[in-house]
Amino acid sequence: MQITASKIVLFFTMLVVLINPPMVLGLLGTEGKRMGHIIEEGLGTDTLRVSLFGRR
Numbered sequence: 001m002q003i004t005a006s007k008i009v010l011f012f013t014m015l016v017v018l019i020n021p022p023m024v025l026g027l028l029g030t031e032g033k034r035m036g037h038i039i040e041e042g043l044g045t046d047t048l049r050v051s052l053f054g055r056r
Helices: 005-019 021-028 030-043 045-053
Strands: none
Touching (some): 005 021, 030 045
């Protein structure tokens, strides 16, 4: 399998979205931020971030 620049960019973009969905999807507006919170609650990253950094 050959790793191209577009695959690397796609991987890191997906990683950033999974780490903090409300911030990334919030760039799309209030509906994006709301969907980001729904995704975050489903993945459980909200509790992980609160336990690591102490705030939401």
